[in-house]
Amino acid sequence: MKLMPTGRRARLAGGGAALALVSVVASAFGGSALADRQPATATVTAEPSTVDIGPCLGGSTTITLANKRSKETYATVFVHAPQGATVSREMISTYLPAGYQKQIGLNLTMPQGTTAGHYQLELEQRPGQTIVVPVNVAIEPGQVCLRGAALTATATSAQTSASNGAEKAVDGNPATLWHTQWTPTKAALPQSITLELNGTYDVSQLRYLPRTDGSMNGRVTEYVVEASADGESYTEVGRGTWEADTSGDVADVDAPGARFIRLNVLNGVGGYASAAEIELIATHTS
Incomplete structure (x- = not known):
């Protein structure tokens, strides 16, 4: 099956993965405040912020969940891969003490027959917002x-x-x-x-x-x-x-x-x- 790229325009990194961070502040519920549903805040980042994929059709990024508040929190992130692709984890759910952060490696594999182009990986925190990680598939001739x-x-x-x-x-x-x-x-x-x-x-x-x-x-x-x-x-x-x-x-x-x-x-x-x-x-x- 050939996987066609999205129409969304994204920068193609020529030599390696970009090192900038994609960041969003998303709300979760603090473990000590579940009863009264007071929101806590978790920060979700992905580094590299662009996943560059070659002929082996695999790439990686590291997801960081950071609790920058003074109280504990729980964070859950759902991973939405491009159609036909597979990821090493479809959901990340973790407890974060105050001031604590956790890193989780995420591996992405595109299916055979994928067409070179631009795709996207979505990281959705519930409740909260979604960040988009561009996925660039580039296969050099030969x-x-x-x-x-x-x-x-x-x-x-x-x-x-x-x-x-x-x-x-x-x-x-x-x-x-x-x-x-x-x-x-x-x-x-x-x-x-x-x-x-x-x-x-x-x-x-x-x-x-x-x-x-x-x-x-x-x-x-x-x-x-x-x-x-x-x-x-x-x-x-x-x-x-x-x-x-x-x-x-x-x-x-x-x-x-x-x-x-x-x-x-x-x-x-x-x-x-x-x-x-x-x-x-x-x-x-x-």
Whole structure:
């Protein structure tokens, strides 16, 4: 099914997601004032405020719910995705003590056949108002998404007794995961997972989706990406850090003529490494 863009005009970010905040003050009801229905105030923001999506048709933003009042409150946000798209959470409901804020990662996946263009994600707080997060789908000519059967994964460590082998990071199922060994002994970091591609590609991005089962163990926070043409000699093509949250992340890399891509995990939550899915954006060369 092809998903057609809306007629709504939105700015297309050329290189990356915009960093500005979209903000709205919406009313909720304070936990200590439910009986008399006195309204409290929660602030809803999304960062990045524009979700940019490429050929893998996935993107992320982080929702922040902040209680800036002097009394507790409850906040509920309903997530309305573009038609045919899926989100990691359709509703966010949380208790917020006075002066407290909570961040929730939100992953958005557009359906196969989506047409490049501008869409929108709506965050509706009840009672309250709705904020709109623009979703820009841009697919460069020749770009492909390498995932699932296009990749073969091996790792320096895996908890295979719990079905957390390296292959789970490329099985196309975000409910499964690769995880480094935790028993009978813990495999200390750094550890790595290597992807063998089904051809030679110029790789421009590595997309990382952390585990989706509610645990943060193994969420990668510091990494180095290496590339190889023969699986023997590797060259560093990117490095960086990611926040310890539940939203997906992207590593920009410059890896022409690659047949192998290795994600070296230097630091991760709990001293482990894990991944629900790893995908690559690339241009096919042979």
